[in-house]
Amino acid sequence: MRFPLSLLICAALAPPLGAEDRKDVLVADFEGSTYGAGWKTTGTAFGPGPAAGTLPGQMSVSGFLGKGLVNSFLNGDDSTGTLTSPELTIDRKYLNFLVGGGKHPGKTCINLLVGGKVARTATGPNDRPGGSEHLDWHSWDVTEFAGQKAVIEIVDQQKGGWGHINVDHIVLSDTKKQNELLTATLDLTQPYLLLPVKNGAPVRRVRFLVGGAVVREFDIELATDGKGDFRATSDVSAFKGKKLTVEALLPADVKLAGLVDQSPRWADADKIYKEMHRPLFHFTSRTGWLNDPNGLVYADGAWHLFYQHNPFGREWGNMHWGHAVSADLFRWKEEGIALYPRKYGDWAFSGSAVVDKDNTSGWGTKEKPPLVLAYTSTGRGECMASSTDGGRTWTEYDKNPVVKHAGRDPKLIWHEPTKNWVMAVYDEAEKKQWIAFYTSPDLKAWTFASRIEGFFECPDLFQQVVSGKGPRDARSRWVLYGADGKYLLGDFDGKQFKPDFKEKKQLWYGRFYAAQTFDSAPARKGNSPRRVQIGWAQGVSFPGTPFNQQMTVPVELRLLTTPDGPRLAAMPVDELRSLRETAEPVARFKDTDAKEPTVLAENLDAFEVICTASAGRPFVLDLRGTKLSYDPDKNVLTCNGVTAPVDAPAGAFLLHVLVDRGSVEVFADNGRVAMSVAAIPNENNRTVGLGGRLDSGAVWRLKSAWEK
Missing domain, CATH: 2.60.120.200 (Jelly Rolls)
Structure with a gap:
């Protein structure tokens, strides 16, 4: 044949x-x-x-x-x-x-x-x-x-x-299982690229290349079948009109080109801020992970919030600086990525920002002073960058890093008496934990000044008037604290911090970490200084959403006179009142002694309760299923496992409670105690209930800060 x-x-x-x-x-x-x-x-x-x-x-x-x-x-x-x-x-x-x-x-x-x-x-x-x-x-x-x-x-x-x-x-x-390097080349006609993310999927390293150079490189839980839990958005408008190559190690049968979509707008833009679990008045990123607030600064009539951000997934990683602006500290508009990592592995870790009002750096003009930020480049050290367009784009100092040491998280302030800039930065010299202080006349050349031991990560340093003691220069103290929010008061001469006491004091309890206060915050009427703080509500998570973690509510810090000396206090900023649904509360109560559980208000989503409690009488507030209780024998407030002391020698104390879709925040005794608690509300319970005694109070329903 x-x-x-x-x-x-x-x-x-x-x-x-x-x-x-x-x-x-x-x-x-x-x-x-x-x-x-x-x-x-x-x-x-x-x-x-x-x-x-x-x-x-x-x-x-x-x-x-x-x-x-x-x-x-x-x-x-x-x-x-x-x-x-x-x-x-x-x-x-x-x-x-x-x-x-x-x-x-x-x-x-x-x-x-x-x-x-x-x-x-x-x-x-x-x-x-x-x-x-x-x-x-x-x-x-x-x-x-x-x-x-x-x-x-x-x-x-x-x-x-x-x-x-x-x-x-x-x-x-006889079959090779290793992934292969797959590529897909696009002619960029739109400002955004969308990639499907599947939570829990294998982490893939993805690169974007333009002209053969890597312009983005990141890890992502890529949904290789295209059926993700959400789509991550990458702004590629800077490369519009060019050819961009997407590169990733993937199984050979994956069609990479089919996973990448060009888009004229952010992924699912019409659904963002309308999700079931989206907090109504706490800042969350559109998509992806957030943690430390960075570079809090007030400039050109706007509050600027920069923050640690992973734009490609719900979990920590790929550290960029996100950026949002607001006129009132609640209605935020995201401006996209302010600071990209220099390269994969050289991440943009935490830092701060200032207005260089006198243009000491020469990076702007006296008529248009620059914004200047300091951040930790994980591959280089402490680095500087400047912006003359309101923080939308940044230019790195060509002689970075300005400080190289074992540490991170630089906080910049202007020290008026010495006419110098100060950098307070976490330091790990001699295998100990310190805050180190450096000084500079121009934000470029920095000189080591001193260290103080006993603080970990994310320092803040500011001067604060003691309440009720007249003009700013009559009596004020410097406040120094680290990531856990525990603080010292003392004197600071621009080089060295001398504490008033050895043992650190505590204001915040619970889900509160790496807070910062705003540089150049506007004064109140009558030139009264104002110190506004935002922290990361560490561990406040939102299952099943394309975003993860939130910031704490913005608060105004004061130094109050107490029998033990000046102490920090925090209360929600006055701008929160603009979110009250009506001028009148949905419920008022007075001398309420509820021997049986009593409903104070119904049909609530996000809300606030302001009331007065008797120091000697117990109570339990049921906040949509989350219990806030007061034990007068122990003088403590407890909520979802978080406990804080309340010392009310006057026999009564003011209680301000904020409830959102992922958290409960409590401010007690004129703000001398602050609590931040993770709490996903019970969808079938939209009431405020009381057991025990409250002297008087009111409940306000809060509307969404995202409503247009």
């Missing part, structure tokens, strides 16, 4: 019958309580057997199969050791495995030993702060070793950051 030539050619090129149909050979899946027969360990990093996922102190580990994996983070990043397999025979084309953890070649790695020598090696993807504990497929082509004996060696000989490795599911196969 004669066969067509084409069939003979196909037959000659085809693999041997059945070669591509051979089943995978499982080398190890690490599902048992031990590593299995023949596996040997040295050192302490790998323990007696596989880890059941994430270990204590570790970021969440994902991407492994089943319930177990190799995880050398046991007892932290300083543990070391090796894990070696029994001998195996290479009888497939590829050796596939899942790998994650540290990127330290030769130190945190998985090796293939053939003839006792390293024939193949691989590491995890991380070699600097940030990153992800996700495992992804890696494949070695081992056809040249067919029929030979080999050993797998997993190594952890690295201490410190990312000094560990994660490995799972080692398989011999």
